[in-house]
Amino acid sequence: MNIVFMGTPSYAVPSLAYLHVTYGVKLVVTQPDKKIGRKGEIEHSPVKKYALEHNIPVFQPIKMRQDYQTILDVKPDLIITAAYGQMIPNVILDSAISLNLHGSLLPKYRGGAPVQYAIKNGDTVTGVTLMYMAQKMDAGDMIAKKETEIFPEDTTETLMNKLSMLAKELLEEELDSVIKGTNNRIKQDESLVSFAYNIKPEEETLDFNMNSDSIINHLRSLLPQPAGSIFINNVRIKVYEMKKSDIIVTGKPGEIISDRKELIVCTADGAVSITKIQPENKKIMATTDFLNGQKILKKGDIFNQ
Template structure:
């Protein structure tokens, strides 16, 4: 039986772990990030992968930092045949990369060499890509630079956002790994070097990237907002306070108003000018200190003073 150490943290990783377990691989340990405070009340919460591992009765290791840690020595002592990572969130030290006889492989949510880094799904949607996918790859010391084993692509639909694509790609990753692992175990897998001339990066989203750039085209603004939904969420400023924007569509109105100005008030939305003369219709939002709400509720309540010509920054 092939022995595995699995490393992952968010919901994306859960179906992958479950598949490895259900397919009969010997899971020696599950390595994930430490429990973190969540929400306004800062409730200490386990990562989704830890919750799944405990439900499956698997031992859990939670290093704050893997390199140079006691937990690293604990993992090495397990002597797994293979280490499998999926959105673990830490770089693996060379000592671990070199240890397993079948290597260390990663389930990465992009079609490498495009979108190396920690936010490949977000960035693909923000950039208006029409497809993305999953790459199973050997891990190397350089970020997401290892040889490709297998890939599978799926379309990014017009209505998709980061949340829906995370769900779709976690299933693609699970199925692709299910098909790929036997090839690795039997030594029959391909090993394709990445084309360095085609490399792009998708670093973790910065706070500055979350601010809506109204001077961009309507389609770019639409892609930015859905690429940041449901986390970390795009925002704009209105009358000196930040407002999260949860759901929009490209409006039907054309305008010569300044980007960011309110152009039209509808029953269930309000339209904001963008840089190409089209509008973005805001459908759901969250004013500072308030709950997420529909534009219709906002216009009837706290936003009833919103007027044509008001400026979002």
């Protein structure tokens, strides 16, 4: 078979590796390289790194809708997508059996950030759905699903790692039946659809008007990057770790009630202790190290006002 694989993050790599070892992959399609850091060094996606290491041709269109002939030239029999990051035009979807490994239990959380939404919303179970691709976002017929538990300590990174292995297992279990045409084909229940659109920068700000569990879930959904953001006097502080505090408080949401050995902040139903931060223009550090001698935060200040 002529297989084209489309994906970008590390979530996609186990599935790509399985396909390449088992069937051979003719072409990898991934997002354009990024420039990172002050020096503007080029960073390849995890999928591109795997492809280069295994001598698989790589195609990186800036806009797939306008640049796709390279894919058609392969004459694909099978296209498999796993968190690629662009809408794929019908001319590509219609050229082969086109499948997607989506990181949620569809029809819940269609869109580009299903893992983040599952953690933020406090879900305890999620999974991967193997599905046929359709022009409407994540709306194609389902083939099979696999579930996994979301633990209280899971972040987007750790949960994505678990889902990456589930995606590979789904391919191992189901792809042969898809190729033979003997697989299930299950319509999605449109009445159960929900969406998980890509996270916007303004959605990175932690809201202390929420209860403590919800704030911690929100932070977990943003880790390891971009992390949570809080503001004091228009200065951004990034948050990388927090926990519930058992201190009984009487204060306004967002109010700092301790700026000594701990940074404790009021929430809607109690307080949280912020334990790892990145002050503006500084490195990530333990909050206890930052509080020694700093003049930015003081007891009684209120975040995000």
